[in-house]
Amino acid sequence: GERDPAAGAPSQPLRTPALREGQRSQPESKGRASNHAVRLRQTLSIPRDSLREMVTGWSWLVFPIVLALAATNEDLLLTMANGTPVLPSTDRVIGTFRGPLNAVLVFIVLFAGELVWRERDANIQSLSDAAPVPDWVPFAGKLLGLWIVIAALHALLILSGVIVQVRLGWYDFDPALYVRIMLGLQLIAPLAFALLALSVHVLVNHKHVGHVVVLLLAIAVPTLTAQFGIEHPLLIYGSTPAWDYSPISSFGPFLGPVLWFELYWAAWTLLLAIVARLFWVRGVDLRLRERVRVARRRFTGAAAGGFAATAALVLAVGGFIFYNTNVLNAYRISAELVERRAEYERRYRRYAKAPQPEMTSARLHVELYPDRAEADVRGAYHLVNRTAGPIDAVHLAMPSETETREIVFNRPAGATHVDDDLGHRVYTLEQPLQPGDSLEVSWQVRYDPRGFPATGISTDVVSNGSFIQMHGWMPALGYQSRLELTEPEQRRRHGLPERPDVASLGDVEARNDATGMERFDVEVIVGTTAGQTAVATGELRRAWTENGRNYFHYATAAPIGPGYAIFSADYAVSRSRAANVDIEVVHHPEHARHVPRLIRGMEVSLEQYTKRFGEYPYKVLRMVEYPGPGAGLHAASATIWYQEMFSLFDVARNRRQVDMPFAITAHEAAHQFQVAPARVEGRALLSESFAWYAAMGVVEQELGAEHLQRFLGFMREAYLAPRPRADVPQLRASDWFLGYRKGPFAMYALREYVGQEKVDLAWRRLFDRYRSHQPPFATSLDLYREFQAVTPESLQYLLHDLFEKNTFWELETEHATAQQSGDGTWRVTLDVQVRKVVVDEEGVETEAPMDDQVQIGVFGEDGTPLYLQMHRVRPGKQTVIVTVPGRPVRAGIDPNHLLIDMTMDDNAKRVEVGSTSSTSLGRRSADLAGHIPGPVVRVTVDEKADTCNTQIWIAQSDGTEPPCALTDGTRDASPRWSQDGCHLAFIID
Numbered sequence: 001g002e003r004d005p006a007a008g009a010p011s012q013p014l015r016t017p018a019l020r021e022g023q024r025s026q027p028e029s030k031g032r033a034s035n036h037a038v039r040l041r042q043t044l045s046i047p048r049d050s051l052r053e054m055v056t057g058w059s060w061l062v063f064p065i066v067l068a069l070a071a072t073n074e075d076l077l078l079t080m081a082n083g084t085p086v087l088p089s090t091d092r093v094i095g096t097f098r099g100p101l102n103a104v105l106v107f108i109v110l111f112a113g114e115l116v117w118r119e120r121d122a123n124i125q126s127l128s129d130a131a132p133v134p135d136w137v138p139f140a141g142k143l144l145g146l147w148i149v150i151a152a153l154h155a156l157l158i159l160s161g162v163i164v165q166v167r168l169g170w171y172d173f174d175p176a177l178y179v180r181i182m183l184g185l186q187l188i189a190p191l192a193f194a195l196l197a198l199s200v201h202v203l204v205n206h207k208h209v210g211h212v213v214v215l216l217l218a219i220a221v222p223t224l225t226a227q228f229g230i231e232h233p234l235l236i237y238g239s240t241p242a243w244d245y246s247p248i249s250s251f252g253p254f255l256g257p258v259l260w261f262e263l264y265w266a267a268w269t270l271l272l273a274i275v276a277r278l279f280w281v282r283g284v285d286l287r288l289r290e291r292v293r294v295a296r297r298r299f300t301g302a303a304a305g306g307f308a309a310t311a312a313l314v315l316a317v318g319g320f321i322f323y324n325t326n327v328l329n330a331y332r333i334s335a336e337l338v339e340r341r342a343e344y345e346r347r348y349r350r351y352a353k354a355p356q357p358e359m360t361s362a363r364l365h366v367e368l369y370p371d372r373a374e375a376d377v378r379g380a381y382h383l384v385n386r387t388a389g390p391i392d393a394v395h396l397a398m399p400s401e402t403e404t405r406e407i408v409f410n411r412p413a414g415a416t417h418v419d420d421d422l423g424h425r426v427y428t429l430e431q432p433l434q435p436g437d438s439l440e441v442s443w444q445v446r447y448d449p450r451g452f453p454a455t456g457i458s459t460d461v462v463s464n465g466s467f468i469q470m471h472g473w474m475p476a477l478g479y480q481s482r483l484e485l486t487e488p489e490q491r492r493r494h495g496l497p498e499r500p501d502v503a504s505l506g507d508v509e510a511r512n513d514a515t516g517m518e519r520f521d522v523e524v525i526v527g528t529t530a531g532q533t534a535v536a537t538g539e540l541r542r543a544w545t546e547n548g549r550n551y552f553h554y555a556t557a558a559p560i561g562p563g564y565a566i567f568s569a570d571y572a573v574s575r576s577r578a579a580n581v582d583i584e585v586v587h588h589p590e591h592a593r594h595v596p597r598l599i600r601g602m603e604v605s606l607e608q609y610t611k612r613f614g615e616y617p618y619k620v621l622r623m624v625e626y627p628g629p630g631a632g633l634h635a636a637s638a639t640i641w642y643q644e645m646f647s648l649f650d651v652a653r654n655r656r657q658v659d660m661p662f663a664i665t666a667h668e669a670a671h672q673f674q675v676a677p678a679r680v681e682g683r684a685l686l687s688e689s690f691a692w693y694a695a696m697g698v699v700e701q702e703l704g705a706e707h708l709q710r711f712l713g714f715m716r717e718a719y720l721a722p723r724p725r726a727d728v729p730q731l732r733a734s735d736w737f738l739g740y741r742k743g744p745f746a747m748y749a750l751r752e753y754v755g756q757e758k759v760d761l762a763w764r765r766l767f768d769r770y771r772s773h774q775p776p777f778a779t780s781l782d783l784y785r786e787f788q789a790v791t792p793e794s795l796q797y798l799l800h801d802l803f804e805k806n807t808f809w810e811l812e813t814e815h816a817t818a819q820q821s822g823d824g825t826w827r828v829t830l831d832v833q834v835r836k837v838v839v840d841e842e843g844v845e846t847e848a849p850m851d852d853q854v855q856i857g858v859f860g861e862d863g864t865p866l867y868l869q870m871h872r873v874r875p876g877k878q879t880v881i882v883t884v885p886g887r888p889v890r891a892g893i894d895p896n897h898l899l900i901d902m903t904m905d906d907n908a909k910r911v912e913v914g915s916t917s918s919t920s921l922g923r924r925s926a927d928l929a930g931h932i933p934g935p936v937v938r939v940t941v942d943e944k945a946d947t948c949n950t951q952i953w954i955a956q957s958d959g960t961e962p963p964c965a966l967t968d969g970t971r972d973a974s975p976r977w978s979q980d981g982c983h984l985a986f987i988i989d
Contacts, residue, residue: 064153067100068160083717084660085650086631087593090174091245092648093161094181095629104153104190109214111149112197115142117207139198139277146194154182154190168653181245185255188262189238192269193218199269199276205291231333232325233454234318238265241457246627248569248588248644249465253373257452260321267313274307324451331454338485342494344422345484348395351426355391356478357383357433358514360559361521364470366536368528368568373461375447377402379474382520383439390432394441397476398423401460402445407475410440424479443475459627464532466568467626467641476562478515502734503680505779511678512775519559519676519773526566527551533571535586537564537639539620558617559773560637561676567624567641578603579610584622591625591647594661598623601665604702609694612760613673614767621669633664635671635691658711663699670694675770675778681732682780689733689743690763696748697756709896712748715741719902726843730803731780742900746802749898753798753853753870754791762786797852801836802900809899810835811854813892814877816909821883828858828911830880832893834873850875857895857908858888868895881953887913 079085086092158178165173196217201210217237225236233239240261243254278295325331332340361382368375385391394413398404398420407415412430419425433439449458460468485491486501503510526534527549538556545551572592576583576599583602585595602621610616618638628643649661670691677683692715700708718741730746733739751759766786770778784803791799801807815831836850851874858867866884873893880893892908894901901907952967952975 064156067103067153068156083656083714084631085653085655086645087648087650088161088165088168088170089172089247089648090161090165090177091247092645093164094178094186094245097157097161097182097186100157101186101190104150105193105218107153108146108150108190108194108197109211109218112146112194112214113201113207113210115146116198116201116210139202139273139280143195143198146198147191150190150194151183151187154187158182168650177245185258188259188266189240192262192266193238195266195273196269199272202276202281203272203279205279205281229333229335232331233261234264234321234325237268240265241452241455243457244627244629246465246629246644247590248625249459249462249627252459252462252465252627253449253452253457257324257457260317260324260452264314264317264321267310267317271307271310271314274303274310278303325454328451329453338490339494340422341483341485342490342496344424345496347419347422348424348479349484351395352479352481354393354395354479355385355387355389356395357385357391357439359477359518359520360384360438361523364474364522364524364536366468366524366526366534366566368461368466368526368534368566370461370463370466370529370532370568373449373463375461375468376444377447377473378442378444380440380442381475381477383433383441383477385433385435385437388435390434392429392432394427394429395478396425396427396441397478397480398425399445399473399475401458401472402447404475405444405446406442408442410442441475445473445475447473462627464569465627466528466566467628468566470564470566471562476516477518481513481515502683505681505732505781507680508776510680511777511779513679514775514777516562517676517679517773517777519561521556521559522564523553523555524566525551525553526568528568531570532568533573533586535567535571535622535624537637538618539582556638557619560618561773563634563636564639565624565636565641567626569626571625574599576603579606579616581606581616581618582620584620586622587625587647588644591644594647594649594651597651597659597661598665600702601662601698602669605666605669605695605698608698608701609670609673612694612697613764614771616672618672621672623665623668633668635668638672640665640668656710656714658707658714659699659703662703663695663711666695666698667691673767675767676773678777678779680779681728681734682730684733684735684739685730685743685780686778686783688739689730689747692740692744693747693751693759694763696744712745712897715744716897716904719904723902724843725806725808725839725845725902726841727806727839728841729806731784733780745898745900749802749900750787750791750798752855752896752898753795758790759787762790765789795853801838801848805838805848806840807836807838807848807900809852809854809894809901810837810903811893811899811901812903812906813909816888816891816911818888818891818911818913820887820913825883825885826888828867828882828884828888828891830856830882830891830893831877832873832880833877834893835875847875855894855896855898856880856882856892858882858884858891858911859895859908860886861889863890 161178162173165171197210197214200214200217201207204210204213222236222239225231230236233241241254241257243251243258245251278298279291281291359381362379364377364379366375366377383394393416394409396407400423404420407425407427409427409429413427414430415425416428417424417426429439447461460466460473484499485494485496486499488498491498522537524536524538526536527546528534528551530545530548530550532550534550534552536552536554537560538554540552541555542553543551567586570589571586572589574585574587574592574595583599583606585598587595602623606616606621620638621640622638623640623642625644625647626641629645630643631645631649633640633642633646646661646664651659651661654660668691671687673694674687674690677686696708696712699711718737723737727738728734730738730743733743747759762783763786766778766783769782780803784799787799787803788796810833812833813830814833816828818826818828820826834850834854836848836852837845838848839845851872853870854873856867856869856871857865860866866886866888867882869882871880888911890908891911895908897904897907950972951965952972953965
């Protein structure tokens with residue numbers, strides 16, 4: 001057999017026994033076959049020994065055990081970031097394996113080093129290296145063993161996924177999908193990485209340094225390359241296009257590009273492995289000079305041929321990828337993209353105030369070809385000059401996602417400036433467009449992606465599940481301020497003037513800016529492949545088949561905003577009707593679980609919102625599912641589209657017992673009733689805050705008050721996350737927390753204080769006032785004025801605290817005790833600590849004066865309110881005494897968390913029965929000046945009159961005498977002793 005030169009020469013030459021007389025030599029081919037069989041057995045024996053060592057070694061068995069435990073933790077893996085659980089469909093279970101798969105890579109790093117160094121760690125390398133085997137046999141054997149372990153770990157993840165599905169009662173397994181992803185697409189990279197790890201360990205020839213080098217290649221190099229502006233995926237090891245699997249669109253356009261990149265990196269790794277084979281260590285001489293000498297001797301014709309073939313593969317595959325990413329598609333690094341936006345602003349910002357006609361209607365004819373991912377769109381805009389002067393030029397922003405074929409005006413006009421690189425054209429009219437006059441612009445664009453880009457593979461048109469947001473496909477009118485840089489440092493670096501992220505609340509110019517906020521009628525005809533349903537905005541007027549293709553004609557009953565989309569897939573459609581509006585849910589046929597919830601959510605929302613806020617302007621309200629890895633929703637005019645994970649929310653497993661699909665549907669439906677907010681500070685209050693406030697009423701009406709409280713508990717969880725209190729007032733709300741959480745609670749608190757009818761009236765007045773969607777647009781100040789108009793004078797301070805200032809209440813119940821009276825009622829005593837602070841944008845806290853109405857609540861065994869009334873409180877410690885008809889269990893101040901309190905777990909306490917807090921006992925004696933605790937206010941409920949009576953009482957601190965009344969009024973409150981204890985001041989309301 002072969003013998004490696006590095007193994008050293010034997011002391012005695014190996015001799016072949018002489019053939020006996022009459023014995024014939026074996027045929028040469030048979031000898032070669034026998035030799036190959038021997039090499040195969042030798043190669044297979046190495047992974048067998050490695051696996052045996054792993055199975056018998058407890059340290060290595062720990063990893064698959066921990067991996068399996070992690071992969072079967074459904075609460076960890078099958079729960080979204082906000083704590084909402086999802087159903088364990090096969091694609092979703094596989095999607096949760098990102099963490100375990102990263103752990104497999106760590107295992108590869110460690111186990112590769114153990115395999116390479118096993119013999120040397122055991123100090124038996126002299127024996128093993130002297131074996132009469134080629135040097136490639138141990139390398140290939142160790143690699144095969146590592147590959148078998150990796151495949152076994154992936155199979156273990158599959159088994160763990162099935163276990164999770166069974167435990168959660170999901171039996172609709174998809175074995176083929178498990179195999180295609182976990183033993184196919186997701187297995188390629190770990191196998192190549194294993195070859196890389198082995199090769200690095202061989203070349204470095206130091207166990208621990210090898211671990212570090214492999215980890216650097218896997219983790220640090222991608223980060224470091226980005227720091228030096230190296231972004232092309234051909235230059236960053238292991239980079240592949242981001243991909244996703246969808247039950248609707250399968251792998252979409254991702255599979256081909258991903259496999260090309262996987263082949264590219266596998267070829268590079270194989271090239272490194274060929275080099276590592278040349279430097280494979282045999283014997284005890286580990287000097288670099290000796291290793292280089294041996295490598296040269298091993299670099300035979302066969303080795304050179306393999307190296308050349310692999311290098312050719314790298315160049316061929318890399319060249320093909322480069323042709324797609326840099327020739328067929330434009331490749332630009334991040335800095336170049338930022339520079340293009342800056343250049344767009346430098347060149348065309350001067351046209352921002354140029355008068356432009358307004359679009360009043362749009363007609364589209366869209367031909368989708370899902371089987372080849374192409375589309376043709378023809379459209380026409382009807383434009384009207386609504387300015388006070390003539391318009392001599394029309395500015396058009398060209399779409400970035402499509403190729404513009406033609407732009408035609410119905411009156412003489414010429415292109416005087418064409419910059420398709422930055423996407424801006426200027427067409428000068430031969431005769432200026434006079435005020436009130438109109439014109440029509442016809443255009444045609446084509447969507448025909450060529451090859452694949454380096455990043456951001458388009459999924460607009462796919463074989464099933466096309467989703468096109470039309471604003472990226474069509475020409476837009478005027479200068480596009482949305483393309484400007486907003487980050488201050490970027491603007492400074494590119495020489496652009498400072499500008500706020502959001503225009504100030506008092507910016508009159510921004511309030512009148514209608515760019516991107518036009519309202520227009522839309523008529524769309526969509527053609528798609530047979531077997532698919534196309535969906536557009538508006539009501540379906542007609543559907544027909546022509547030349548083997550399906551066609552659908554949609555039209556809106558009222559003007560809509562620019563954010564609309566077109567869909568095409570093998571859809572199922574569920575229908576209903578409420579408030580004279582057609583209701584539709586267009587969904588993947590296998591995602592029908594929550595459809596009744598979504599329909600019911602739209603039914604109740606339309607019925608309630610039309611009564612609360614005004615007429616719904618369209619004839620249809622439609623929800624449409626589209627492919628996507630998340631669970632996001634977006635509300636456009638008459639249409640709500642949602643990603644497919646939203647269909648997998650697991651309501652039954654939700655620990656909060658909240659029907660999230662229903663509540664979110666009510667939230668999105670509420671956007672149909674909001675005003676068009678100006679692009680200034682506070683717009684989040686008019687959109688997201690309003691939508692959640694409105695949805696609270698729908699949840700309460702349909703699911704009950706208890707369900708609403710559970711839902712509010714979920715919403716309040718955002719307060720529990722560490723967060724500074726420094727912020728702008730709610731009237732200037734722009735970020736997520738203020739818009740989605742604090743704002744809705746401010747409105748809910750106002751509702752509980754003044755009544756839902758008054759808050760809804762304020763919204764209805766605002767809605768009626770700005771129904772036309774014409775500038776000037778509504779701001780939070782307009783809403784605030786409506787709130788002021790419906791709020792009693794006694795509660796105007798609350799409006800100020802909730803909206804004008806960034807106010808926080810610190811409300812704590814220190815003790816809660818109760819004693820049963822002779823008549824069977826219970827006397828509950830609460831010792832509370834109260835404080836109110838205002839925090840500015842810099843975090844400076846200022847204690848605010850306080851004479852506020854705050855809810856006091858006492859609850860029975862099952863949480864039933866025994867007492868829930870408003871009390872006036874002032875800063876500091878004070879005692880409140882109330883009488884309730886039943887045995888109290890919990891009691892506190894602001895128990896329903898109506899006011900903004902960052903610490904919510906101390907508002908209420910469990911009631912201690914049979915004892916009285918010493919702080920509830922007042923003492924009146926001149927010789928105790930400076931040590932007198934405050935007197936107490938006794939509250940009694942007059943159920944017939946539906947009111948509360950308050951009197952001031954006093955009692956001896958030692959309890960030797962029964963409490964007695966100091967006043968006989970019915971509205972006596974807020975008592976205070978004088979410093980000498982001889983006088984008592986109180987308020988008579």
